[in-house]
Amino acid sequence: MAVDAQIKCRNIWKIFGADPEAFMQRYNGKPTADDLAQEGYIGAVRDVSFDVHKGEILIIMGLSGSGKSTIIRCITRLNDPTAGAVEYEGRNLLKATPQELIEIRRHKMGMVFQSFGLLPHRTVLSNVAFPLEVQNLDQLEREKRAMEMIELVGLGGRENYFPRELSGGQQQRVGIARSLAVEPDIWFLDEPFSALDPLIRAEMQDEFIRLQQMLKKTIVFITHDFEEATKLADRIGIMKDGQMVQLCTPEEMVLNPADEYVAEFARNAPRDRIVSAAAIMKKSTAKTPPRVSGASVLANTKIGEIAEQVINSEVPTPVTDAAGMLLGHVDRERITKALFGKGDIV
Amino acid sequence: MNSAVTDLGKTPSSSIPGAHSFWVQIVAMICLTVVLSLVLPFMKTWPQEWIVPIKGWVTQFFTWLDKEAAIGSLKFKTVTRSISWLLEQPLDWAEYILYRGIKARDLPAMFWIFLPVIGLSVLHTKFGMRRCLMVVATIWAISLADNVLFQFGLFELPHTAMEALGVKKLDALPWIVIVAGAGILGHWIGGWKLALFSAGCIGYLAVMGLWRDSMRTFSIVLVSVPFAVGLGLGLGIWVTRSKRAAAIISPMFDIMQATPHMAYLVPVVVLFGAGQVPAMIATVIFAMPPMARCTILGIQTVSSDVEESGRMSGCTPRQLLWKVTLPSSQRILMLGVNQVVMQTLAMVVIASMVGAQGLGHKLLFSLQQLRLGAAVEQGLAIVLMAVVLDRLTQAYANRAPGELASRETGWKAKKHFWIFLAVAVAAYLLAQFVPLVEKYPRAYTFTLGRNIDFALRAFSKHAYDYINPVRDFITIYMLIPFRDFFLWLPWTTVIGVVGLTAYWLGGIRTTLLTTGLIGFVILITGNWEQGVLTLYLVTSAVILCVLIGVPIGIWASRSDRAARAIMATCDTLQTFPSFIYLIPVIMLLKVGDLSNVIAILAYATVPAVRYTYLGIKRIPDVTIEASIANGTTPFQRLWKVELPIALPEIMLGINQTIMMALAMTAITALIGSSDLGQEIYRALPTADSGRGIMAGLGIAVIGIVADRLIQAWAAERKKQLGIN
Numbered sequence A: 001m002a003v004d005a006q007i008k009c010r011n012i013w014k015i016f017g018a019d020p021e022a023f024m025q026r027y028n029g030k031p032t033a034d035d036l037a038q039e040g041y042i043g044a045v046r047d048v049s050f051d052v053h054k055g056e057i058l059i060i061m062g063l064s065g066s067g068k069s070t071i072i073r074c075i076t077r078l079n080d081p082t083a084g085a086v087e088y089e090g091r092n093l094l095k096a097t098p099q100e101l102i103e104i105r106r107h108k109m110g111m112v113f114q115s116f117g118l119l120p121h122r123t124v125l126s127n128v129a130f131p132l133e134v135q136n137l138d139q140l141e142r143e144k145r146a147m148e149m150i151e152l153v154g155l156g157g158r159e160n161y162f163p164r165e166l167s168g169g170q171q172q173r174v175g176i177a178r179s180l181a182v183e184p185d186i187w188f189l190d191e192p193f194s195a196l197d198p199l200i201r202a203e204m205q206d207e208f209i210r211l212q213q214m215l216k217k218t219i220v221f222i223t224h225d226f227e228e229a230t231k232l233a234d235r236i237g238i239m240k241d242g243q244m245v246q247l248c249t250p251e252e253m254v255l256n257p258a259d260e261y262v263a264e265f266a267r268n269a270p271r272d273r274i275v276s277a278a279a280i281m282k283k284s285t286a287k288t289p290p291r292v293s294g295a296s297v298l299a300n301t302k303i304g305e306i307a308e309q310v311i312n313s314e315v316p317t318p319v320t321d322a323a324g325m326l327l328g329h330v331d332r333e334r335i336t337k338a339l340f341g342k343g344d345i346v
Numbered sequence B: 001m002n003s004a005v006t007d008l009g010k011t012p013s014s015s016i017p018g019a020h021s022f023w024v025q026i027v028a029m030i031c032l033t034v035v036l037s038l039v040l041p042f043m044k045t046w047p048q049e050w051i052v053p054i055k056g057w058v059t060q061f062f063t064w065l066d067k068e069a070a071i072g073s074l075k076f077k078t079v080t081r082s083i084s085w086l087l088e089q090p091l092d093w094a095e096y097i098l099y100r101g102i103k104a105r106d107l108p109a110m111f112w113i114f115l116p117v118i119g120l121s122v123l124h125t126k127f128g129m130r131r132c133l134m135v136v137a138t139i140w141a142i143s144l145a146d147n148v149l150f151q152f153g154l155f156e157l158p159h160t161a162m163e164a165l166g167v168k169k170l171d172a173l174p175w176i177v178i179v180a181g182a183g184i185l186g187h188w189i190g191g192w193k194l195a196l197f198s199a200g201c202i203g204y205l206a207v208m209g210l211w212r213d214s215m216r217t218f219s220i221v222l223v224s225v226p227f228a229v230g231l232g233l234g235l236g237i238w239v240t241r242s243k244r245a246a247a248i249i250s251p252m253f254d255i256m257q258a259t260p261h262m263a264y265l266v267p268v269v270v271l272f273g274a275g276q277v278p279a280m281i282a283t284v285i286f287a288m289p290p291m292a293r294c295t296i297l298g299i300q301t302v303s304s305d306v307e308e309s310g311r312m313s314g315c316t317p318r319q320l321l322w323k324v325t326l327p328s329s330q331r332i333l334m335l336g337v338n339q340v341v342m343q344t345l346a347m348v349v350i351a352s353m354v355g356a357q358g359l360g361h362k363l364l365f366s367l368q369q370l371r372l373g374a375a376v377e378q379g380l381a382i383v384l385m386a387v388v389l390d391r392l393t394q395a396y397a398n399r400a401p402g403e404l405a406s407r408e409t410g411w412k413a414k415k416h417f418w419i420f421l422a423v424a425v426a427a428y429l430l431a432q433f434v435p436l437v438e439k440y441p442r443a444y445t446f447t448l449g450r451n452i453d454f455a456l457r458a459f460s461k462h463a464y465d466y467i468n469p470v471r472d473f474i475t476i477y478m479l480i481p482f483r484d485f486f487l488w489l490p491w492t493t494v495i496g497v498v499g500l501t502a503y504w505l506g507g508i509r510t511t512l513l514t515t516g517l518i519g520f521v522i523l524i525t526g527n528w529e530q531g532v533l534t535l536y537l538v539t540s541a542v543i544l545c546v547l548i549g550v551p552i553g554i555w556a557s558r559s560d561r562a563a564r565a566i567m568a569t570c571d572t573l574q575t576f577p578s579f580i581y582l583i584p585v586i587m588l589l590k591v592g593d594l595s596n597v598i599a600i601l602a603y604a605t606v607p608a609v610r611y612t613y614l615g616i617k618r619i620p621d622v623t624i625e626a627s628i629a630n631g632t633t634p635f636q637r638l639w640k641v642e643l644p645i646a647l648p649e650i651m652l653g654i655n656q657t658i659m660m661a662l663a664m665t666a667i668t669a670l671i672g673s674s675d676l677g678q679e680i681y682r683a684l685p686t687a688d689s690g691r692g693i694m695a696g697l698g699i700a701v702i703g704i705v706a707d708r709l710i711q712a713w714a715a716e717r718k719k720q721l722g723i724n
Ligand SMILES: Nc1ncnc2c1ncn2[C@@H]1O[C@H](COP(=O)(O)OP(=O)(O)OP(=O)(O)O)[C@@H](O)[C@H]1O
Pocket: A016, A017, A042, A043, A044, A062, A063, A064, A065, A066, A067, A068, A069, A070, A071
């Protein structure tokens, strides 16, 4: 499958400490974790490479301090990476001049922050219009655009409130509206919902899905919460100690975790919504798959949806491809283990 | 936090690591230096012929600056003259408006300069600041031409217009307008209570018959504050932008803040002469550092999310600063403004020593003539003004961001401004017919001066019989011996002990810094004796401050009711300019060492109280509960848990107490002393800049050394306790 990479990150390093550049040079650009520890440097991001595809939701996960924020701050150049390259639509962002960078931020990128980052002295309207204001758009137009965004996130009628007069969820809606006001191509969200309590968080996730269905942006989204990740992600990247341990679809992650660390994350995943029938079926041994007639399930259906059918059936349920050819069988034992087991899926 | 409790059991009461050997070394050092100085006299007193004539050099330098220095053909004197002239302009306008009124022939400049400023303040929201500034610049260019023509008697518009109307003089704003203005401002910022308070206090200035002097003082404040704020803001921003600037400016601020007010006056007098403008210059220089500090703090404490969201919105660096960083640190910036206002007022009073007119001048005069009743009232006027300005600026700072930006539209959005304008115009017109509106009638002034004098006389007749013996007893049997002890100390002992302590607390660098400063600034300049006397006064006062302040702080931490009253008192006391504290002291004790100590005590106790209270209040509840669970009695809890944990905080309070005490020693010079403060005071009339500056720096050095040692100790201690 050919996909457009909107952003390409190549061998990004971000090291904090007294003199990161000199340090990198001393180790020929490849310091190990021990080297870092020995000299008291922090390797927030270490040799990370990945692409962000056009139109996808890429979720980055990892424990606190694993470098999630740092990596997107390197992409947005809020931090300058110590080494590596970030390409945005074929252009090396790390070589962009301050002016170019300002232009890119004004038109191409939007970002939502964990603690909202609203300007306390401005009303909702003026906060949302802020990115347009700094572009010197005239007042009428920017307020019109800002009002559209405010309506979009469902805050119509609150435009003259100050941030302190809003609840956390509402404040984050303002943050979202602001980041969308410039109609960015790519949208970064750094734990946008983790400062909110669970009920509001669920509500905001639904809101987010609704927005994305309308807007279809390219999204890089950081979260702590695997449940949230599986609900939203096209692909998930797991970070550990500054490295990207695995980057793949949620299903692959559940099926083939790269290591114990990833497996730990995947353990609590809602398998019923991630794993598909094909992953747990007993493969048919037939050389040429026969056509199936009667009750069967499609290979890419999530197991949550077929569970009832499989469990109610006395015989193993056939699994077919889109053309109706037999691929394998799922029986009660397999599906029960996949749904309720804690260890391996099959 | 439990660990903090258990830790305390283990750590020795003194927190210096290896405390035991520290004390041994100190004692050894003292013995060694004392014995040596018995044998070698130069180790006891710095020999006269070793004194380096630094004071003379400084004086020469300033004389040279004033008389000869020049860059090319531009003489330094021309520069200072120009600065004076520039500063004089706004001061003149403020005075015209507040109390002097404008003569027709002064009007042209006024007219041209004022019109655009008023226009600017009203119109900039509509058309943007930049366009308005351009208009102002154009008008000023025209005005300059107009003024030049006027000099030759050729043409000038406003004057001619006034002549045509037959008006010779435009009056100052009627007193009622200013009182109403204070009220309206108070209402805008803090509602009716603040409105009544402000209007009442300002009105009372008129009732006491001190209106003109108050307005004189207020003019200087009004003009100095924007300069100091602008300068501080600029420097603060610069420091956050450039590492090099930070490296140069930050230590300069440290020295500036530790140097007493009066020391600023000496070089200013040399370079700028005496009068309102030099007073203003000294005031601006003195009041600026707090603003710069607050700016730095404000910029550094803006939450990184807010700042980054600004960057992600595509702000240019300038937009980021003016639209994101500074507005979001508005609160801290306003606290900076508040401090500037308070410092300005304090300095303006002191600047009366270099000829600034106004309340300070009157007060100085009354004090010198021992007309205490008048002094009390003039002091009261200063305090009223200080309190009003303090309340207003603080209330403004404490508003939530955007709270004052009204959501209403149309004229209602600016109703306070329009109401004020309406009142001003109405009163101005009315004043032409009703004199009461224009000037508070002399017949209605109500002063207590005489009554106070009378009461004092009656009081002194009886009370001095009791006070005098006490005063004499304390002076003769406690202060004098203490002073003699300080004077007896060999300089080697003092420097040795300071250096050794510095070494234990902060390492060799601290040692070099502290001993170096003492050596170069105090010892070899020949100021040792005065320095030691300053030290003696400050030490005596600070010991008393601690003995009084810490228990009050503890008391406040025990009862919320007491805390409220005590903190409110502290707040009010802190708004009093230092001068004020001399009044009651002279009233009760006349002059002498004890008066000095008590005046310092009165001025400098507040931080000791406040920090003790805060230090104890900040101890986590868990720690206290754990110690209750351990079965401590309340006294044990205080002694073994709360005080040790709060000690770093208390020490920081004492640190501030020391700073304030040092500043006050310069003021108490007015009522007689022979320390460094007196040196500054003596240097003033003769404009002997070297003498004044070195004495001022000497006081600063004592402050800086104390500060370094205490900070180092507190940092170490906090680290041990795991407090941040
Ligand atoms: N400005 C900085 N200076 C020094 N170290 C930093 C800085 N910013 C981040 N770090 C370090 O880099 C590492 C990665 O930080 P980062 O903020 O990217 O983690 P994170 O995965 O986003 O964590 P969290 O889930 O808590 O947000 C951490 O160890 C952090 O302490």
